[in-house]
Structure formats: structure tokens, C-alpha cells
Amino acid sequence: MRLPPDARRRVRIERITPEIDAGRWPAKRILGDPFRVEVDLVCDGHESVAGVLLYRPTGTTAWDEVRLEPLVNDRWHGTFELSQLGWWQYTVEAWTDEFATWRKLLDKKLEARQDVSLELQVGSEIVAQAARRASAQAGPELERVARILRSTRTARDTKIDAATDERLRELMAAYPDRSRSTWHDVVLEVRVDRPKARFSSWYELFPRSTTGSGNHGTFRDVESVLPYVASMGFDVVYFPPIHPIGTSHRKGRNNALVAEDGDPGSPWAIGDKTGGHKAVHPELGTLVDFRRLVAKAKDYGLEVALDAAFQTSPDHPYVTAHPEWFKKRPDGTIQYAENPPKKYEDIYPFDFDSRDWRGLWRELHSIFLFWIEQGVRLFRVDNPHTKPLRFWEWCIRDIQTRHPDVVFLAEAFTRPKLMYALAKAGFSQSYTYFTWRNTSRELTEYLQELTETDVGEFFRPNLWPNTPDILPEHLQFGGRAAFIARFVLAATLSSSYGIYGPAFELMAHVARPGSEEYLDNEKYEIKRWNLEDPNSLRPIITRVNRARRECAALQGNVNLRFHKTDNDQLLCFSKQTLDGQDSVIVVVNLDFYHRQSGWVELDLDALGMDSQETFQIHDLIAEARYLWRGPRNYVELEPQLVPAHVFQVRRFVQREQDFDYYA
């Protein structure tokens, strides 16, 4: 009968969190985050157990460790700081703690006033063994205690004092016997990004529409609108593809099958004879202009994000240089994109089943490297769900290994499991279904799924009230109130959000009838936007973005909590920093047509507040201040004014000295 090799390892390590799909995928965190790990340590009998959380930057060999501390019900926790970008590995080691077990028994016997002379001798041996494991300094100290415990000439009370000394407990914990410890089967990983991966405010604009005159804009023209974008408080300016646009099968205005003379074509029909994914559209300028724009943006606190749309126009140089990267139809033509009855003759998808898939993967990977060379560190990836998950996993990992500060946003609107699979594969942020979640219940359930489940470990939502592809119905008909409400929801429900502007702040709301597509869509034409429109939402956007910068609570999603209201049209939620120092309460009127009022029932426990506590709430939009007390508080929101409150909570804290002051 074969005995198991791990027969004598007694502690079981179970239910580590975070652990995504049994450790197949890394959790995600931000530089400087304290990383908290929890785990069940289960051991037979009445043994005391001890353990450590082991951690190291991936690629290094030596483990650092921090002692696990007990919670309740055999659950333990440990925390370390993620002090550098990249990936970190972590796992858990645990063992039975002979000294602690012995101390427990000794204490019980002392309490029961039983004879402990034999126990003291047993303890002497345990301490002597630790002395042999200990450092040159601690060893003799432990040996001295061991001698006291076994000495026949020392008084019982002296021995007991020595045995129960706190210093001894510390020394014994520092030199445990780990020869029969258990390691968790799996080394887990956490991905550490720079802060922008979690907290970012995106502004999407078409560079060619920046002249205001209807002429094709250039990167220089984009420079001129940077102050406008920055003044609203955005920190990312994202451009649809800036590459040459194909002419074959170019789409006209409103997606017309045939383009008119002068129609600029869709920026997503990438490539013409002048170049493809590594070239700049000649009418926008040059690579030099682009790099200058990136630098200028930086001066305004804006980071440029590019669109990575891995598909080509029929005129892309790849089509002739690498015909094997595309699917051929039996008649010898290349298969264009289609979703019957729709045909996209101006777009060729890549064939990832190509014989030369290796060449294709390497080339696509090199596109990121190329733009990284130009100073770009943010990529919005177009339709990543139509490319193999394994490709993204490989590509993102490699890029981020070379450039740990690169952030990828997945623009996938697809099946839920695939959305999550992309995030697991490495995307730093993800588009969401927010755009189509309208009611209190829909928003609550969806955001709870994103933030209160495992999903929160790997999927960072980026909420968009609109995109060039989506003008949702509520914006078509809900008027200014809808725009403001949806904006506040996006900017406060999630620490990352974005708008497609200036269409958004100028409240463009006319759709092709019966659709969620913009009429006269900017994808197919150059727009003239009046940035000085007095009706623009610019002021309120500016105020909300300022609130986001000022309130640390709005810069993460972990403590998002929804609170009951007695009126279904009023959505109330709060956010809080992990340390509890900053709390924000948001109330939004989801009825864009009528005033709604009601009582919110705050879950004060979740906010770490007392049911008797009076606190000030400061509306960061309207700049009003109110005093609230207890859980039930009245709210009234008039959509024709501002349909939302964003309250920062200011608590009156009782200090030891009994002075009241604002925290």
C-alpha cells in the first residue's frame, strides 16, 4: 500500500480570494493598492495553525512574505502593497503551530489550576527546537527560556512567567517549524496597472471635424480644441482611426452604398495605397504632427488614446502584400465583412485561420509597438470579440511586459460571457451594457453584477452614454434631462466613463428613424460643431468631472452600494473609499419628464455611519448643502432643472476632546 507523499502536511488551504477560474487569470489592481488576500486554513484536531501570504513580482525568484492574521471561522487574511507595475505572484503557505497549540493547552490547565510541571518540560523542548532554527541573536534568547522551563531549581511562577511572556510568543512565531507546511497548489497572479486603468474620463472626437468650418481638420486643428476638452475636466482624448481611408466601396453620408465626391469615408475602413495601420491620413497631417499633438495634449493633462481596429479597406497595402491574411471566396475575391442582410464591402476582416496566422499575429502586435513608439499608451480596441481570445491574451501580455503602462480598452458589445472572457484575457477596461440599462432595477442589478461579484476582480467597466455607433432611445427623446441624468450615472456609477463629443454635450439627438444610429453620422461625414453653443452641457460636465477629481470615492468602484427609495424613479447609490475617508451619495431622477420626490432609505451600516448621526451633504453640482440625520431623508428632483444630486458626505466627528469639527 503506497502512502501519500504529502501524508504529513496537515493544513488544508482552501477558497483563496482573489482567485479567478482556479487561478487561470490574474486579478487586477492599481499601483500602490494594498492587496488583500483571504483564505481558509483548515486543520484537523485542535492544533493552532499559522501561515504566510507569499508574494513577488512575476519573473523574480525570491518570495516576500507577510504573516496571515485570523478572521473568523478558519478564515485568514494578509495584505501586501503592490509597489510596482506589472504582474505579481502570490500564494499561501500554512503549517501547524506547535508552540501556539501548547500555549493554548497550558493556559487551559492554568485556568483549571491543574499541575503543569510536565507541560513546562514539554514547552522547554519546543522552545529549544526553535532556538536551533533561530537567528544568531534570537537563538540564545530562546535557549535561555528553554533552560528556565526545564530547570529543576526555578520556581513554578518564574517558569510560567517565562512561558507566557509576549516576547517569547513573538520569537516563536518568528521561527516556526515549516518543514511540514502546505503550499497552495497554484501560484496566483495579480496584474498591476497605472491609476488611469481604473480612473479615467474619456472624450471621443473625430479629428477631422475640428475646424468648425466643414473643412477636413488636421492634427493642428485638434490642438486648438484641446483647451476646450481639458477645460471640461477630461483626462483622455480618444480618436477614431487616424489612418488613410480606402476608396474602394467607400461609404457615403448616412452609410450610403456609393460615396459622393468629397465624402471622407469611414475612418474604420483603414488603409489605402499611401499606407495602413502604421500610417497617418494625409489630410490629418504627418507622424511628426501626431507626436506634437500627443505632447500638446499632455500639457493640457490629456492623454491621447488611439483606436486599434484590426481590419482593412480593400485598398490596404496588406491586401496585396499578404493576401493570405484574408479569406478568399471560391471566386477568388476576398471575403468582405457581412452580417446578412448587411454587407460591409468597404471592410475586409482578417482571417485568423490563415495559413500564415503567425505572421498576422506578429504584424498586428507590431502595430501597437509602432504607436507606442509615437508616445501612445492608451488603446481602444475595436471589436476585439471578433478576434481570437488567445490572440489578445498573448498580445496584451507581451505588450504590457515591454511597456507596463499601456492600457487597453475593449470595445466589445457582445454576449456576456465573451465580454468577461476578453477582460480575463487582459483588457484593462471594457465597454459595457450600461448604454441600454435604463430602470432602477436594471441599473442596480447590472452594476451589482459588475462590482459585487467576482467580475469586479477582472472587469473594469467604462460607461458610455453614447458612442458614434449608439444614440440610445432615451437620448433621442428624453431631452436635456436625459443627457444630464445619463451623464451623471456614467460618471458616478463607474470610475471610468466616456462620451462621444461634441455630439454629447451639444445634445445631438436625431436618429435614423427606428434605429439607435445617429442621422448624418459623423462616421461618414465631417461635422461642424458649435463648441460655444450656450445650451451646451459643458458647464455641468465640468462640474461633475471636478467632483470626480475631488472625491476619491468616485475614483473606484469597490464600495458601490445601492440604497432603497420609496419611488422607483429615484435611483440612489453611494460610493466610499476603502479607508472610509470619503463618501459620496448620488440620487438621480430616472424620469426625464416629471418632477419626482420621495424618501431614500440609506444603508448607514454600509457607509459606516451611525443611525443617530447628523451629517452634512454637499451637492457638488448645485453647490447646495443640507443636513441629514438617520437613514430616511427626503429628496425632490426637477428634471427641467438638474435631475441629479451628487452629494459629498461631510461628517461631524466626535473627537476625544469632545470638540466637533468637519472631518
Next chain:
Amino acid sequence: MRLPPDARRRVRIERITPEIDAGRWPAKRILGDPFRVEVDLVCDGHESVAGVLLYRPTGTTAWDEVRLEPLVNDRWHGTFELSQLGWWQYTVEAWTDEFATWRKLLDKKLEARQDVSLELQVGSEIVAQAARRASAQAGPELERVARILRSTRTARDTKIDAATDERLRELMAAYPDRSRSTWHDVVLEVRVDRPKARFSSWYELFPRSTTGSGNHGTFRDVESVLPYVASMGFDVVYFPPIHPIGTSHRKGRNNALVAEDGDPGSPWAIGDKTGGHKAVHPELGTLVDFRRLVAKAKDYGLEVALDAAFQTSPDHPYVTAHPEWFKKRPDGTIQYAENPPKKYEDIYPFDFDSRDWRGLWRELHSIFLFWIEQGVRLFRVDNPHTKPLRFWEWCIRDIQTRHPDVVFLAEAFTRPKLMYALAKAGFSQSYTYFTWRNTSRELTEYLQELTETDVGEFFRPNLWPNTPDILPEHLQFGGRAAFIARFVLAATLSSSYGIYGPAFELMAHVARPGSEEYLDNEKYEIKRWNLEDPNSLRPIITRVNRARRECAALQGNVNLRFHKTDNDQLLCFSKQTLDGQDSVIVVVNLDFYHRQSGWVELDLDALGMDSQETFQIHDLIAEARYLWRGPRNYVELEPQLVPAHVFQVRRFVQREQDFDYYA
């Protein structure tokens, strides 16, 4: 740049259920069970996917497979039958289904009335490739279809008929291209036990108390009470240890430190000079007598369960033959069991940290084999939580490999995680906290944890209203109503339960003051039980056990559901077989002193019933029948009569012919 070896495998396999701790532990099922596996298959793009559930008895090499069928949201399921005892392995393989993807596109184009001539050519090639993979019979059939699809002389409609033929779909599904399939990383396991592991009714009795006269009973005397036990409907008769009892430090009546002359000692103080764990107490008889008893019991439909208590009296032969198996104290004495202030000088625990732990493990393992030789297949293991988990995992696996029909019941009352860890390690059934769960809420939450979570996959509860160690407070003071209510709860909440008799049915209820210990505990003395006592609960026990045999719903726990009542003292729950053919509704009055009445609000959806449906409920205890309709129904229970209903549901089923009849 290294490309990943699995680059071209596109389907992700996620969230397989059942999967316990990432596959570390087997799920548990019963012989003949259909084994249903669910899994997420996630693939990029718009590819159709297909997959199989692979399975085989552990130890064999060839996989059997069954095709996975889609549910919703990328979830799939497959089922196979567990047709033999032992362990089965299972895993999932999945791939992109080129033909199904192509059919989807073809259908869309046909619907959009687009030209499909090129698609038919593409399809021809896909079918021709399958022909090369297919059997000698199917190959030519597929080749013929391929020819039709590419023929230039065949009419379009003929081709389309050929392409969309159901037979073709079946053939193509039968010969998929699995060259780029994905396998789940882990081969999972399920343990298959005989039915008794799930459905069992235990009766614990002390063999020595079977004379009725106060004289020491023998196995022959036990034979004489078998008809009594069997007549109540039990199917397991379980004995505390039947081995020689030590005399050193023997405990007297009521756990007295010093035994009087004639005190029989605790059966758990195992071993004297005549033998230990492989010997029979001389006063009970011989091994021959024991084997005869096992056979007799079988004649009565009873299976004998033995107690495996791995500890010794100071007189056990092991103590001299293997002193290294025990912990020595510094004064040279052997460490007895203790939990200060309590001392158990009559009991020596084994030292699993012994130098000769290998010898100890092997010897304990051989004890099971010894009793298996004598015909025993059920073991109740005493305090398994004080022995290493790894020991049980090894020991149970080995024993069940040799004897697949052996069932182990874990008698552990310890921390929740350790209870579960023992079940994962291999115990077939487990004692529970039921004994201390009293209120509606306590019972509901606990049973939901046991049956509605992952726990149900590996932990089979065995509910005991009393044991020789536990006379819970409600039985001390609740009178007959408490005994009946707790009995009905145990016997219906779980498919396995047990009582310590005749103490239970004779309602022994006097405890040592302030404790949950029986006064004059049978552990330390021979009892005289009057089995003919007219107040015995025997009749109602008999009725409830008959209901358990007649109602398949009571023979499993998967579909346990709790239903709301408007009276907290009324607990209502239902059970149903997986096929929905048998349903039982139980209502128990948890107030043992007063009549309680109220309305139950049945979750008819959970029972697969219509809110307008009239159905008969047949009380299997009182033999009364009622008609109920809809979810709200009135119940009144008088504790002085019978404090519980056990209703079998009889539905009036509308047949096609419009005749009403009883299902």
C-alpha cells in the same frame, strides 16, 4: 516572440459544474444516477461551437462521450449514467463547428434573398473534408452531398435542399473536425456509492442493553431485538464499539472517576489483554456470533454498522506492542485524552506524529479490512476530525477501491470548514449541527446551506435528534411533541437520519442538570429498556419510515425547498424527485406547547405546479386527505396530538382525452 502552443484553440471552457475546489475533490452520486454536467463554452466571434462531455470509470483509459446541448447564455449541458460503483472521471472537450457556422450564414443569406452560389461552393468543401473524416458508410454519403453542392449542373434549389437537409446536419455533427479542440485543464471525478449512502435510516443501540433484565446482553440477545428494530422501518442497526473494554481508569456510572465492581465501562475505551480493535468483547460473544448476527440482520432488511473509534484504553495490546504510536509525556507515562479541565484517563489517543506513523496508518486501515471480512460494509467513524484529513483521504480511497460498497459516516461535531473538509476527503455521510438548530430560521438557513450550495455536491447530511452524547435541551423539556417534531424533521429534511434508541422512542429525557448529557448515561451502564411501553413512539416512527420508503421524494435532498408561512412556529418545506413524479410537503409545529395555526404560501413554481391547480394532499402520518388549491393554504397543528403533517401530493392531471384521474 514566442507564440503560444495553444494559439489556435479557440473555445474557452469555463465554470464546469460540478467542480469542487477546482477539481481537487470528487462530487458524490449514487449508482444509476444520471450525472448532469454544465459548462460555459465561450468563443470569439460568431462561430458556432460544439462539444462533448467525456467520461470513463477511473482506472480505464478509453473515454466515452455524449454531445453537449446548449442551454442559454453560452451554457451547455450533458448527462451520462453512472452505471457502476467507484469513481468516474469526466471532462469537457469543445471546438468551433465550421459547418454549423456556415449553415447559420447560409440561412441568413437565404432569408435575405441574397445570392448563395459562392456559399454553396464553400459548403461543398466543408462537407468534402468531413467525408474524409467519416466512416466507410458515412463517407460516401457526405461525398455525394459535396458533389451536389459544387456541381455546376445541379439546380440551385436542389443544392439548397441538400445543404439544409437534417440528415446532413446529423452526419456533419457526427464527424466534426476536432483537431483544434480545447480540453478542460482538469480531469474531474465523481464518486459513485450504493443507494444506502444517500438514503438510510439508522438505529443506534447498545448490544449489551438488549436483555431487558440488566444482565449483559450478547449478540444472541441483539438478534432477538432485530424484529423490533426492523418493524419500525429502519434499515441500519448501528452498534457502539463491540470490542473488549479496558479496566485501567475505567469510568463508573455517570462518568464516575472510579468504577464500581460490575460497572461495564465505556465501549469507547477500547482494548484489554484479550484484544483490541479486531476482537469482540467476550461478554458479547464471539466473532462467529457476530457474523451470524450480521446475517440475521440482513434477513430483516437491516445492515449492521460498526463504530470505528481510533483510540485505546490503557490496556489495549497496542500500548505494549507499539508504544511508539502514543505520545509520551516527559515523565514516561502515556498522554491520555484531555480537554482541560476534563481528563479522560481511560482513553489514549494515537499520536499521528509518531515516528512510526506509517505503521499506525497501515494498522488502522487494516481494522476496516478486518471487519469488512466479517461482513460489515457500514462504518460510523468516531471523532474523525481529531485524525489527519490526509489519513482519511488515503484510507477511504483505498478501502473503497477494494470494496466499492463500503460507506463511511463521519461523526464529527466540529468547526464548519472541518466538517466539510472531512466530507471532501471521502466520508460518504456526515453528522450535522441539526441537533442544535431549533427555530424556523435556523433550520431553513442550515438546510439551505447543505442542499442549495456547492456543499450538496460532497456533504451528505445524516440528521440525529439525539445521540448517546447529546440529549438536546428541547427533548429534555418539550415532551412527546418535541420528540415527534424533531423526529419528523430529521426523517424528512434529510434522506439519511438516525436515532439513538430505545432512549429515543421511549422518550428518555432526564439530563445531568445544566447539561445536554443523559443522566445515567448508557455509555457507562447497562440499561433495561421496556420495548413494549405503550407510550413508545414506535407507531409514529413506523409510519414515518413507511412514508420514507413509499415517497421517492424523501430519498434525496436535491429538491428541498422551504415555503413561507405567516406563523414563525410553523415550518413548511417540500421535496420532490428530479423527474417531478413524487412530491412531499411537510409542515411542522416548532412550538411544542401550544396549538399553532396559519397560512402556508407554497412556492408552486418550485413544485412545478399551476397556481390554479387543485391537488390532493395525503397526510401519511394521520392518513387524512385534503384538497388544496393555489399557493395559500391553511394549517393547524396541535402538539398534544401530532405536531407535524407529512403530505404526499397527488395531482389531478388533465389528459389529452380530458379525463381527470390521479397521477
